[in-house]
Amino acid sequence: MSDADIIHNTIKRLALFASCDDRTISRFCEQSTLLSIDKGQNLFVHEEKATRFFVIVKGWVKLFRETLDGTQAIIDILPENNVFGETSIFQDDIYDYSAEAIETAQLISIPLYLLKSEIDTNSKLTTALLYEMAKTRRQQDRELEHKNIQNAPQRIGCFLLRLSPQKMGEPLKIHLPYDKNLVAARLGMQPETFSRALTKLKQETGLEIKGSTVNLDNINTLVGFSCAACSSEFPCKDLKDKKTCC
């Protein structure tokens, strides 16, 4: 497939552009470029002037910020078909986090000015953006709640449930999407804590761990364990299509 085809196919399928007509989508595609970025490379840095936003075609991207004393706060870790950097249009064109590829990734780079000018005139796109934003807001809401009221093993359980097809009563086989250090950081804990918490989760729910694969006979025990300390009930409606649930 040519670059142009990849760009077009990817953009077309995004919820953000779902309501746009072909002409609009083509306009975006024409101005977009496809780029590859190596593992560990930064795409942009917090506070930097923003001119483009991105869509992940392949690979994983880490969004984070750093404090004065050098500690890193992971904001999110995104797989393919996710958009990021677009919110800088509400931020005086300043990126409000840094972005780094955690494994070699392929990205679509789209000029921000296109989105900005489109928003002024295209109410469908604006509404779509609004919906996406609302979804993100809800996710963050949960993250904050979880951080406050769930403990480490429960947060891991919740994270695993998010990765699963989420049918009650079924067995479960999950492959951790990236290395355990990153999962730990994503969940706001130390690698050591992650390791121990996973062991505890094993004891409590009967799940089994082999390397980066997690098996469980029946998802229910995990739901019972993790979702007890959460304000939304299991299938986590309204959130299930996104990476954050529970």
Next chain:
Amino acid sequence: MSDADIIHNTIKRLALFASCDDRTISRFCEQSTLLSIDKGQNLFVHEEKATRFFVIVKGWVKLFRETLDGTQAIIDILPENNVFGETSIFQDDIYDYSAEAIETAQLISIPLYLLKSEIDTNSKLTTALLYEMAKTRRQQDRELEHKNIQNAPQRIGCFLLRLSPQKMGEPLKIHLPYDKNLVAARLGMQPETFSRALTKLKQETGLEIKGSTVNLDNINTLVGFSCAACSSEFPCKDLKDKKTCC
């Protein structure tokens, strides 16, 4: 002032409606009602069907959710001129939190369908909503970061800075907006922890506490203490007009 005047004056001044013409604003006002609610009363409950959203004219409102095991997660505590409940239009008209008056409050109640239909046609309003949402998103971002990297005394310091006029080098006199138990809950800590953390803050920065009044000779020591562990620098640009800063 008549109810209609209060409604009109309040709505007119909201950022959300700043870009709307008088006709639109009048349309909203006509369909709105003014209501009073006693301290401790619920305005609506999480998961309830949503038909109206609200603007605070006077008093304080607590937004929260409860988990199965009964613990409460405070989402926010809002003073006058804040809008809440409006995000349920992105949620199948379900409130995604409960709302309770923490002291007798006066509120404007506006039908959600008005906002919904307006969004389809009025791109100015949609954009304004988008901006408000982006601002909330940023706030939440900070909250999460703070929860991760600031300790209890620092979080209190940050909270106090948010309440102040925020000029460097000046003395400071702050009155805690609501009772200490609530401040503690808002900051995600126990009342006992809050008390102890405040004592520590007193030792570290030289501020003085008399009941619910906080005095400080020079704001700088507080900034130095609290903002060290934060990824944004003091005046907290982009955030200073909202309740969350630092």
Next chain:
DNA sequence: CGAGGGTTTGAAGTGCATCAAATAGTGTGG
């Protein structure tokens, strides 16, 4: 004055972080 809330203080426990070291896993060149 005395009851009852809010607030502070004390003592003990829990959860997570940190530092250090052992072990498992992975890829490399021989």
Next chain:
DNA sequence: CCACACTATTTGATGCACTTCAAACCCTCG
């Protein structure tokens, strides 16, 4: 295919921050 180096992961020991439970104190208001 093995040995080595290097990294990821686990385990152990200790410390700190916050929570929890309990009791004292303080303040307000009937």
